[in-house]
Amino acid sequence: MTGNLPFVVCMVFVALGLWTLLAKRNLIKLVIGLTLIENGVNLFLVALGYVQGGAVPIYTYAPPGVRMVLPTPQALTLTSIVIGLATTALALAFVVVIWRHRGTLDARKVRELRG
Amino acid sequence: MSVVVRTIARILLPIVFAFGGYVIMHGHLTPGGGFQGGAVVASALALVLVAFGEASLKKYKDLLSALESLGGVAFVVLGLIGIPFTFFANVLAGVGGLFGQSVPPGPNPGYLNTAGTLPLMNWAVGLKVIAGLGSVVVLFGLFGGEDDR
């Protein structure tokens, strides 16, 4: 009997990512916070599509007579994962450029529009 | 890197490439597909970068961008094949020929020659993801290894 505990876990994930974005100053840690939020949302989407006792929605050697979990949230989560990967790569490229030009990763010190 | 890392990478690389190709090729039968298999092969490219240095991948940069364009164009063309019906209509499924075998309903062992345009699209997207993530890895490696600040 799990109730809706998995949804609460996903929300805690998102809240942790939000706290990372609010409290940390290192730019790498900010990117980690972004990916935490992404992973929380992805986990939430997959958890939405779960059916109690369901099998994987693939017919290769599927157990006969078992309900399958919903395939559409999984497909859209696949899309979401790739887009999150692309945004993470772009953010890390920005971090690399900032470290090159400023020599620091502190978000407080790169705030001024100088240089 | 050291000789231990290089030796292990030489042993491991064909296995990783073969596994990525397997995941892409069986995308319509087992868990996996173009994106996942492409990510596996791109991680193999990251292993090459770590083990052999960024100079070993520098000459493949143009090849990677060409592969990415080829994958994107192949994907759109495969979508356009079904344009007499709708965009992305699966006209090759169940009519015989290449990937045209129809599947029996219900659980089955899985036949490779099925699913119409899906395996071809898997290969197109896999090529695109390999080239895209591989060029990102190569760009990071080249930019970081140039000098110190």
Add this chain to the structure above:
Amino acid sequence: MKRWFVLAAFLVVAGFLVLLGTGMRPFGAPKAFEMDQYFIDYTQAEVAANNVVTAVVFDYRGYDTLGEATVLFCAVVGVALILRKVRR
């Protein structure tokens, strides 16, 4: 003062999120599944594929995958633009 304000705002938002999570339907009992049931029932007849997720990604929702490929391409172009060698 500012830190306390940030902490209070975060606690409000996080509490709201957790409250939303506890107020949802039970895990494992989706309410709207007619479209997914159609995909599960008719994938083998229409697409001739065993993997329903791949059928959804590449056939039923091909437009989404096209946009996703576009986003990936744009990200790679952006990384190549940012990380180019600057001549001084």
